[in-house]
Each structure stands twice: as structure tokens, then as C-alpha cells.
Amino acid sequence: MKMHLDEKIWLGLSFGMIMIFMLITGYQGFALEMGPPSHKETIDPQKVDQTAPFDQPGIKQIGENEYEVVMTLQIFSFNPANIEVPAGSTVHFTMTSKDVVHGFQVANTNLNAMVMPGHITKITQKFDKPGKYLVLCNEYCGAGHQVMSTTITVK
Ligand code: CUA
Structure with missing residues (x-):
């Protein structure tokens, strides 16, 4: 199956964005301990x-x-x-x-x-x-x- 170049770009962009969001959430949750502080x-x-x-x-x-x-x-x-x-x-x-x-x-x-x-x-x-x-x-x-x-x- 052949993909258009712009399709590939958009696919790459949306995948990249998901990864970035996941990294930010993960970083906030674990590294910065922004999770509920009183629930440890x-x-x-x-x-x-x-x-x-x-x-x-x-x-x-x-x-x-x-x-x-x-x-x-x-x-x-x-x-x-x-x-x-x-x-x-x-x-x-x-x-x-x-x-x-x-x-x-x-x-x-x-x-x-x-x-x-x-x-x-x-x-x-x-x-x-x-x-x-x-x-x-x-x-x-x-x-x-x-x-x-x-x-x-x-x-
Ligand atoms: Cu609502 Cu307990």
C-alpha cells in the first residue's frame, strides 16, 4: 500500500504529539510528584x-x-x-x-x-x-x- 507523503507527515506528527503528551504527563507524575501528595x-x-x-x-x-x-x-x-x-x-x-x-x-x-x-x-x-x-x-x-x-x- 502506498501512502501519500502528507499522510505520512500527519501520521508522524500525531504520533509525535502523543509521545510528547505521554512524556509530559509521566514526567509530571513521577519526577515532579505532582500526583496527589497526601495519598502516598x-x-x-x-x-x-x-x-x-x-x-x-x-x-x-x-x-x-x-x-x-x-x-x-x-x-x-x-x-x-x-x-x-x-x-x-x-x-x-x-x-x-x-x-x-x-x-x-x-x-x-x-x-x-x-x-x-x-x-x-x-x-x-x-x-x-x-x-x-x-x-x-x-x-x-x-x-x-x-x-x-x-x-x-x-x-
Ligand atoms: Cu459521597 Cu461519601
Whole structure:
């Protein structure tokens, strides 16, 4: 089969472009580590309940104004739910999902994370202003997604 020269040129160009895109994406993903930075630690999603620290989800004081929250997300709840911390607290969240991808978004803060099964998400937030903060799942996770919410109360 004979190809026209311009066909060959276009074929070469489009192939070249695909290679360039793949190289750029690969470079960004691996060399620059532009992938999700908080998803480096992994966990067996089948064994969340048996794996520390998720075998004991809850809130723990770890410093004068510092708390650690170990949280599991599952359809369609946050565990622990309805967290309370004093105003001025820095809270370190360590989270994973026991089933599907969920979101962890706290209204009126910059807190917004994706929580995936098999991965551990760590985020830290200081809560200065007292109030009741609504926590929402912002990743569609099934029929109960709309009702998947809880609160963080800052006193
Ligand atoms: Cu969990 Cu949407």
C-alpha cells in the first residue's frame, strides 16, 4: 500500500504529539510528584478495622492545642462523627475509606480532600473561629451520598 507523503507527515506528527503528551504527563507524575501528595501511604481496604491506627478511630489530644483525628469514611458516614475541639486547636486528620471514594470537605475552611480506599489521607487544619462546621462528602459515593455529612464543633 502506498501512502501519500502528507499522510505520512500527519501520521508522524500525531504520533509525535502523543509521545510528547505521554512524556509530559509521566514526567509530571513521577519526577515532579505532582500526583496527589497526601495519598502516598497505602492500606489494605479490606482490613481497615484491623489496621492501626484505624482499628481505633477517634479523637486524641496530642499537644496543648493539638489533636489527632483518626477517621474512617464509609457509605454513608464519618467515624468518628460530630467531633468537638476547643477554639485555636490544630487538628491532624488521618483518614481512609473502607469502601468507595469519598470526599472530606469542611465548610468555611480550606479543608477539602479526597479519601480513597487503599490510601491514607493526611491533612491538618487549625480551627480558630468557634462555631459548628459542616462536614460534607463531596465525591459521589452512592444512593446515600446526599446525606453523608457530620459536623466539627469548635468551642
Ligand atoms: Cu461519601 Cu459521597
